[in-house]
Amino acid sequence: SIMLEDLFQSTTSVSLLVAIVGLLVLHLLYSSFSSYNERREPPGPKPLPLLGNLLQVDLKRLDSCLCELSKTYGPVFTVYFGLKKVVVLAGHGTVKQALVNHAEEFGDREVTPIFYDFNQGHGIIFSNGDTWKEMRRFALTTMRDFGMGKRITEGKIIEECHYLIEQFEEYEGKAFNNTQSISYASSNIISAIMFGKRFEYKDPVFQAMVERDHDTIRLTGSASILLYNMFPWLRPFLKNWRDIMKNVEGNKQDLRSLIAELKETLNPEMCRCFVDAFLTRQRDLEESEIKDSLYQDDNLLYSVMNLFAAGTDTTGSTLQWCLLLMAKYPHFQDQVQEELSRVVGSRQIRVEDRKNLPFTDAVIHESQRLANIVPMAIPHKTSRDVTFQGYFIKGGTTVFPLLTSVLYDESEWESPHTFNPSHFLDEDGKFIRRDAFMPFSAGKIA
Secondary structure (H helix, E strand, O other): OHHHHHHHHHHHHHHHHHHHHHHHHHHHHHHHHHHHHHOOOOOOOOOEOOOEOHHHOOHHHHHHHHHHHHHHHOOEEEEEEOOEEEEEEEOHHHHHHHHHHOOOOOOEEOOOHHHHHHHOOOOOOOOOHHHHHHHHHHHHHHHHHOOOOOHHHHHHHHHHHHHHHHHHHOOOOOOOOOHHHHHHHHHHHHHHHHHOOOOOOOOHHHHHHHHHHHHHHHHHOOHHHHHHHHOHHHHHHOHHHHHHHHHHHHHHHHHHHHHHHHHHOOOOOOOOOHHHHHHHHHHHHHHOOOOOOOOOHHHHHHHHHHHHHHHHHHHHHHHHHHHHHHHHOHHHHHHHHHHHHHHOOOOOOOHHHHHHOHHHHHHHHHHHHHHOOOOEOOOEEOOOOEEEOOEEEOOOOEEEEEHHHHHOOOOOOOOOOOOOHHHHEOOOOOEOOOOOOOOOOOOOOO
16 A cells, blocks of 8 residues: 555656646747737737647748738738747838848848758858858859959850750750750859859759759758758658758769869969869968868858859749740730840840840849749848837847748739739830849848
8 A cells, every 4th residue: 555655646746747847838838929919029820839820821832821911910920830930021111121221130041950951051041150251252252253243254154045045956946845954054154153164964963963953942942841940850751851961962972073173273373263262262271370260161062052053043943934924925025026136136145235125124024023933032030139110029030031022012013913024114115123123032141
């Protein structure tokens, strides 16, 4: 009986402890979920314990769901993805105010679990602090030095256009999938700056790198990876995560080989490309015995990975949308062709012609707007506590700038859901810039 009594007391103690812990957890959950009412934090749909608002959103069309929620809760609202609190910014005025006018407060990058897995805190796109500042500064300066936005880059683009046209002509007017050809052409432009050379479209290493990048971007937007970002413990069970990391490792291996080849033939007095410039800076700092330099091999590798992927996917996707919309709206295609024939004639088009091609310029901008290829900017994070539009947002809070809501903002665009090049033309047919044109984001980390 004494043993039974001891067992009963022990069981009671354990039960009591479990109950206390459970109540504490519930209290913490309730406190975190209800704090926006007490401190006038951004409103939002009522979250469930542990799940948050997951049952109220469709992860496969997240941007559309968040746009709908903004109609109920306003341009600044809160959603919970599991226990993860996110503040969503909707509409041109709100997004611009946050990312441009309050760039410091909303200027940190939110490095989600999958983004950290990509880069381990190195590189340009998925880093913060000193690493991000220095790598971004170096990349911008170096890419300008190697012709980004200058006539030298124009020459590389014109050269690549010839190869792309040759590829198209091989199909002799028959229908074909242009995804690969356009991706290879887009990738070769950034490759010329990164590595000082272009690749043949049939180069198996080049093909594999481009395909891995496309596959990784597709998988990163999948529902399972979005869930992984909310519940990192799911990682061992996710095939998509394993496929992504296989792609990342494959590209790292190929890029290391390309960097090693350039390192063997490096001449600091005659830099050929971005990689050469980085290696030269790295060597100079080593010779100066400067310690703790950010010019390390990992930052070079991941910066090149970031720029190669970004330069391939965004440009390629935009070009495909332009072709699709021209096929869908042949009367606009005819107007573009008429303007090109009248202004340029049979010669090669050049960047300096842009000012004399307002309709063509408008069509390209409208294609980017309607394509909406980056519906949500890469997540931001508040760098410190901030009061924004009357709401308190705690430092370290994840922020989703909803670019879909900017590009389709009914208060900014006359017909936001239709293809309308006149959005970028004035009454005289001259090209006009629109403040609400944010295809990739805005602010200091755009």
